[in-house]
Every structure is written in C-alpha cells, then in structure tokens.
Amino acid sequence: MAKNKIYPYAVARIRMLENSLLSQKNYEQLVESKSAAEIFKILSEAGYGGENSINEKNYEEALSNRLSKAYSDVVELVPDENFMDVFLLKNDYHNLKVLVKSEISGKDGSAFLVDGGTVSLEAMREAFASKNYSALHGYMAEAIGKAQDEYAKTQSGQSIDIVMDNYTFKDMVDTAKKCGNEYVSQYVNYLIDITNLKDYLRVRNMKKGTSVFSSVYIHDGSISEDTFLKAFGGDNPAAGLKNCGYDVLCEKMTDGFTAFEKNCDDFMMAFIKDAKYKSLTMEPMVAYIYAVEMEVKTVRIIISGKINGIDTDVIRERLRDAYV
DSSP: OGGGOOOHHHHHHHHHHGGGSOOHHHHHHHHTOSSHHHHHHHHHHTTTTTTSOOOTTTHHHHHHHHHHHHHHHHHHHSTTOOTTHHHHHHHHHHHHHHHHHHHHHOOOOGGGOOSOSSSOHHHHHHHHHHTOOTTOOTTHHHHHHHHHHHHHHHOOHHHHHHHHHHHHHHHHHHHHHHHTOHHHHHHHHHHHHHHHHHHHHHHHHTTOOHHHHHHHOOSSSSSOHHHHHHHTTSSSTTGGGTTSSOHHHHTTGGGOHHHHHHHHHHHHHHHHGGGGGOSSSSHHHHHHHHHHHHHHHHHHHHHHHHHTTOOHHHHHHTOOOOOO
8 A cells, every 4th residue: 555655766856846845935025026027027036937937917827837847746756656636636627617517508618627637638528529438537427417417406507516526525535545645634634624614614604504505515524514504503603613623723713714714724734744754655745736736826816916906914914834
C-alpha cells in the first residue's frame, strides 16, 4: 500500500519546488502594490506567466497554468500513484457539470472546460458524443445519470451542481481509501467537514430552511447531518456545534462568512504544514499541491481587490496563510 512506500527523490524535488512558493512577505508586497500593473510585474518576476507578460486580460490564464504545472510536476514524479486524483477529481467533475449543462441547453460550453483532470477532455467529449461512458471511471457515469434525472425533476442548473459536488467527494473518499495513507484520508475528511460547515453557515445566512442544507450536505465526513439540522434551531450558529471537533472554527462563525472562509483555509493550511517534517513519504507532495492551490487563491484575491479598488487593509484581512 502507498503508506508503506517512500519517495526520496520525489520529496527532494518537492523541496526544491517549494522554493518557488510565495511567502507571507511576498503576499504583503503584493498587497502594498500601488496598482494591479505593479502586481503583475512582481508575479512575472516570480515566474508566473512564463515567457509571457501578465496583464488584466490574461492573469486568470497565468494562475491556471501555475496550478496545472504543479499538478503535472507531481504526477510526473509519482506516475504510478493515485493520491493525486484526490486533487484532480474536482476538475473532472467540473467538466462533467459543463458538459451536462451544455447538452441540456444546446449551447457550447467548451470555454469553461479545464485541463488537469484524471480524464482527458477529448475522452470526456467523446463519451458525451457517443453516450458511451466506459472511458470514465469511479462514479462519473452514475453522476451523469443522476444529474440528468435531477434536472428533469427540478429544471434547475443548480441541481446539477449539487449532484456533481456530492459525487466529487464520494470519489475522493474512495480514492483516499485506495491510497491507504492516513494523511490523505484525513485531508479529505477535513475537506468534507469544512465544506459542510461553510454550507451550513451560508444556508443560515440566506435564511433558508433545513431542507436546503440537506440537499447540499456531503456525506462521509465526521459531523452528522443530524447534528447540523439540530443546530439550525439556535440563534447562535455555533451554539449547536460545540464538541463537533471544530470549535476553533465555529467560534468564528459570527465574524461573517468571508472571515469564516479564510479561517477554514488557514485551518487546512495548519494541517498541511505538518508535511514540512516528513522527509520520505508522500505528505510533502500532497502539501505542495494544496500550498499552490492556496497561493493561487490568495493571489486572485489580491488582484481582484486591486482591480476593484478595495481598501488595502480589507485585502490584507482576506490573505490566506502561506505555506513557506
């Protein structure tokens, strides 16, 4: 099993790649920039965009390429392992959302497809064109059928998103189990619990009923659906979630959703940082991917804030913790 393996070369390579990660000091430099153009200059010097200059029109492509490069680097280091699928599956299910919606609406959604999944875009397009989903794996074919059925009942594109999100995590859980590594399984468990916590707070803030929460609730986490449903009865969103294992997060629910979301990301980063003390096993590779994902998210927050004229202090409050 994967947990018994060691990866001395791969981990050594990851340690080198970590040198390219942005630090908290780098984030502060970006925040203090006078304009988005100055941010793009700094990012270009840090390796974003490759040989191409970054600007307001193409920075999303540069961020996407940064992620894709991180994924491909790790896959190349350990081509025979499946733990990377935990990160790549979300791209697969995003593409399934796009293709199902395109099929229903009759509109071409190719511009919204993303590379970097476990199934190539060509194979996915062919599967939908031929209605033969044998090239897909995991729960993907089942998810397509379920999403189509739910849309037929509701006529709502949101129902497709909900189905695909549930199957994304279902596949991630199975992948983590097959991987056989406790660190990867814990990562997925945290991700599910935090997704449910955020959905719980979001639904409460929207003043929607428990039925709405039940429709988006992700199973296989450590906080039961019943625990959440009972918590809806209190005035304080955190009151009914005491002793659920996430008290340090729940206490922040009254700070507003944006602040809570940041705290959730920082909670995950604190968990991921344990990989710094691993020298041979797969943890540093998992951590590196998450670190790049959070870096890209943070850079996007900073750029968006500058472009939209958001106050520097407000942007700073939204910064995620850096891995390095």
